[in-house]
Amino acid sequence: GQQLNQSPQSMFIQEGEDVSMNCTSSSIFNTWLWYKQDPGEGPVLLIALYKAGELTSNGRLTAQFGITRKDSFLNISASIPSDVGIYFCAGQQHLVRRGGATNKLIFGTGTLLAVQP
Amino acid sequence: DSGVTQTPKHLITATGQRVTLRCSPRSGDLSVYWYQQSLDQGLQFLIQYYNGEERAKGNILERFSAQQFPDLHSELNLSSLELGDSALYFCASSPGTSGDSYEQYFGPGTRLTVT
Numbered sequence: 001g002q003q004l005n006q007s008p009q010s011m012f013i014q015e016g017e018d019v020s021m022n023c024t025s026s027s028i029f030n031t032w033l034w035y036k037q038d039p040g041e042g043p044v045l046l047i048a049l050y051k052a053g054e055l056t057s058n059g060r061l062t063a064q065f066g067i068t069r070k071d072s073f074l075n076i077s078a079s080i081p082s083d084v085g086i087y088f089c090a091g092q093q094h095l096v097r098r099g100g101a102t103n104k105l106i107f108g109t110g111t112l113l114a115v116q117p
Numbered sequence: 118d119s120g121v122t123q124t125p126k127h128l129i130t131a132t133g134q135r136v137t138l139r140c141s142p143r144s145g146d147l148s149v150y151w152y153q154q155s156l157d158q159g160l161q162f163l164i165q166y167y168n169g170e171e172r173a174k175g176n177i178l179e180r181f182s183a184q185q186f187p188d189l190h191s192e193l194n195l196s197s198l199e200l201g202d203s204a205l206y207f208c209a210s211s212p213g214t215s216g217d218s219y220e221q222y223f224g225p226g227t228r229l230t231v232t
Binding site for chain 1: 119121150162165172176207209221226
């Protein structure tokens, strides 16, 4: 199946440090979404980006939609222990077909974040 | 809490059997998406329904099928199960598919174990 390239694969940091992760694709997307997933739980939506170049914040999280529409990055500032989890990017192509449109998500490979108190 | 509910939380069954996974979307959401998450393939799109109609298919096996009912809940049917079907199955919902793109909200998932 198709997956987007997400890096780094894992990060082990100290509490209070800033974190950066990014996602790249060979395809253009209309929307970029960032999710966090805890073990055994469903992905939780963190940030949605709808325009190329858009920079959006949600508390300590900041994400940007790349100008080429083929990449996105997520920054977490001043990390805390509850930031631990797996972060996924997801690209969305809004495709209009006969019978209607579709908005399926293509997910990145994930970044495992561990924060040491 | 995303507002998307899925049942059951866990399912253990034997090879060759058939199971049904159920999803209720967020109130007012017309689109339902099913995704499979496995260690080797990551999160993969399976199928999308909008207001009762199939809209898109992804990497869904022929042994798998889905439907969306008039009350907008959806069921994913998995038959002739194989060991490799063991995975987490997620349902997501969003308001619609026409016009702008929409955010998708995920349920807690069903963990399927095939023995």
